Amino acid sequence: MAESTTVGKIFERLLGPSAQVSITAYDGSTSGPANAPVSIQVRSPLALTYLMSSPGDLGLARAYVAGALDVDGDIYTALRALVAQVDQLSTADRLWLLRELGPRHLRRVAPPAEELPSRVKRVFDGLRHSKARDSNAISNHYDVSNRFYELVLGPSMAYTCAAFPSAEASLEEAQEHKFDLVCRKLGLKPGMRLLDVGCGWGGMVEHAVANYGVEALGVTLSREQAQWAQKDIVTKGLADRAEVRHLDYRDVTETGFDAVSSIGLTEHIGARNLPSYFRFLAGKLKPQGRLLNHCITNPDTSVPHRSRGFIDRYVFPDGELESVGEIATAMHDSGLEVRHSENLREHYATTLGAWCANLDANWDAAVAEAGAGRSRVWALYMAACRLAFERREIELHQVLGVKVGPDGDSGMPLRPDWGV
Numbered sequence: 001m002a003e004s005t006t007v008g009k010i011f012e013r014l015l016g017p018s019a020q021v022s023i024t025a026y027d028g029s030t031s032g033p034a035n036a037p038v039s040i041q042v043r044s045p046l047a048l049t050y051l052m053s054s055p056g057d058l059g060l061a062r063a064y065v066a067g068a069l070d071v072d073g074d075i076y077t078a079l080r081a082l083v084a085q086v087d088q089l090s091t092a093d094r095l096w097l098l099r100e101l102g103p104r105h106l107r108r109v110a111p112p113a114e115e116l117p118s119r120v121k122r123v124f125d126g127l128r129h130s131k132a133r134d135s136n137a138i139s140n141h142y143d144v145s146n147r148f149y150e151l152v153l154g155p156s157m158a159y160t161c162a163a164f165p166s167a168e169a170s171l172e173e174a175q176e177h178k179f180d181l182v183c184r185k186l187g188l189k190p191g192m193r194l195l196d197v198g199c200g201w202g203g204m205v206e207h208a209v210a211n212y213g214v215e216a217l218g219v220t221l222s223r224e225q226a227q228w229a230q231k232d233i234v235t236k237g238l239a240d241r242a243e244v245r246h247l248d249y250r251d252v253t254e255t256g257f258d259a260v261s262s263i264g265l266t267e268h269i270g271a272r273n274l275p276s277y278f279r280f281l282a283g284k285l286k287p288q289g290r291l292l293n294h295c296i297t298n299p300d301t302s303v304p305h306r307s308r309g310f311i312d313r314y315v316f317p318d319g320e321l322e323s324v325g326e327i328a329t330a331m332h333d334s335g336l337e338v339r340h341s342e343n344l345r346e347h348y349a350t351t352l353g354a355w356c357a358n359l360d361a362n363w364d365a366a367v368a369e370a371g372a373g374r375s376r377v378w379a380l381y382m383a384a385c386r387l388a389f390e391r392r393e394i395e396l397h398q399v400l401g402v403k404v405g406p407d408g409d410s411g412m413p414l415r416p417d418w419g420v
Contacts, residue, residue: 005100007042013096021081038073038081049109052101057384061310065112065376076356076383083387114373116317146228148370149201151362152355152378157201157228160264160294161348161396165420171354174347177420179207182261184418185340185400186290187411188212192258195219195284197249198265202229202242209242214259218244219252250280257284259291266295266327270320271305274327278334278401285403288411291336294398296348298323315381324397336401339412345395352386 008029015021015032022032025042042048047068051059060082063069071078153159154171162174163181182204188194190213196204199218202225209216220226226246233242249265260281269277281291298305298321306312307319322330328338359366359379366375388394402410 007048010048010097010100011040011042015082019081021078038071038078040078041070041072042068043070044068046109048101049107052098053108058309058313061314061377061380062111062115064380065114065314065373067372067376075379076353076386079380079383079387083391111313112373114371114377115313144374145369146201146224148366148374151366151369152359154354154358156203157232158203159200161344162351162354163344163347164350171351171358174351175203176207179204180211181418181420182263182292182294182398183208183212184420185292185398185416186259186261188214188259190214193217193256194259194261195252195254195257195281196261196263197252197281198262198268199225199229199244200264201225202233202244204261204263205229205242205244206233206236206238208261209238210236215241216243217252217254218242219247219249220244221246221248252284255284256286258286258289260284260289261292261294263292263294264296266293267316267319267321270318271322271326274322274330275333278330278336282334282336282401282403287403287405288409289403291331291401291403292398293327293331293401295327295396296321297327297395297397299392299395301325310384311381314377321394324395324399327397327399331399331401335403337404337410338399338401339410340398340400340416342398343395344398345389345392348396349386349389352382352389356382356386 006029007025007027008023008031011023011025012031015023019032020036020038022030022034022036022039023042024030024039026044046066047063050062050066050068053059054062060069064071149157149159156172156175158175158178161178162171163178164174165177169177186194188208192212192214194205194208194214194216196208196216196218199205199220200222202218205216205218208214218229220229223246226244229244233239233244262281266274266277278291278293285291301323303321303323305320305322307316307321311319324341324343328341331338356379359375359382363375366378385394389396402412404410
């Protein structure tokens with residue numbers, strides 16, 4: 001670093017003099033307004049090394065997860081301020097940073113222990129989206145600790161976008177409303193059979209059985225989710241009609257279901273596998289059976305499918321997103337008729353805000369359960385995703401398809417409003 005340049009001045013150039021973020025650095029320098037709502041502490045030179053050696057969100061994530069960079073205040077507010085400024089960095093700004101920081105910050109340093117292997121190293125787990133590699137990817141994300149997820153998700157244990165019936169609704173009310181919306185779109189009635197793929201902790205299975213009188217089978221690649229869900233099913237007295245198995249959806253042998261729900265699984269399937277995915281699920285349905293696919297989507301087809309940087313290395317390894325058009329096309333090509341699509345983008349931003357608040361309120365317990373690094377990963381990822389939904393960098397779509405009968409009869413109402 002140039003002798004006259006402090007870390008505070010580096011960040012002032014990086015963020016701009018109008019940024020509502022204050023910086024306190026290990027060299028004693030500061031920048032930004034003293035009364036800013038968010039304060040960032042640059043605790044060691046390691047933060048600069050991570051930022052320079054791994055440009056973009058991966059370097060920022062490494063610095064934060066390692067504790068070399070910290071935030072006092074709301075991390076979402078900090079990210080919003082940082083994104084607004086860093087997105088505007090010019091080439092000249094970046095060259096200036098390199099000149100001021102010097103080449104020593106370009107050296108490679110070991111990433112935090114929470115970081116997953118690169119895509120190249122993952123080939124030892126099998127081919128991308130093979131059963132073995134998918135199992136490892138799901139386990140890395142979901143088999144953290146059921147108690148940790150209880151602290152973050154709340155009583156519903158629903159780790160997917162909620163549907164808020166009103167701006168005043170609580171997270172629990174919104175998650176129940178989401179499950180009810182899915183049940184109504186699927187047209188569930190007593191005596192029907194439901195298959196829920198990627199069922200998580202069993203929330204959809206339990207809601208459908210308890211409120212709509214169906215028989216339901218849920219499957220998940222997470223062993224901890226399956227164990228938690230099956231125990232909860234027994235506790236609630238639903239074991240005669242509900243079951244959750246630790247199983248790859250591709251290994252479900254039963255068929256003849258009246259409905260299939262896929263809530264938050266498509267993100268793990270892979271774009272190239274969408275045709276076979278929907279063909280498989282369509283093959284599980286009776287004629288006039290319905291499939292509801294609920295997943296995060298890209299805003300258009302120009303966005304790359306594969307996750308990158310922080311999300312790929314810390315959160316969803318091998319994750320892929322498609323646009324809603326690609327989802328609908330794959331469903332149509334599998335023999336399903338698409339009857340309805342709904343974008344819940346704003347609802348997911350609100351859901352993530354509630355999860356962030358839960359984690360913040362239970363921070364000490366979360367750290368005790370999963371460790372400081374893991375808790376920092378989740379805090380950063382949920383705040384970043386909230387911002388991404390707000391900025392329409394990603395969306396959330398529910399797409400409803402039906403397997404029409406041989407005579408073209410869909411069994412659908414003429415103009416459904418779902419009653420919710």
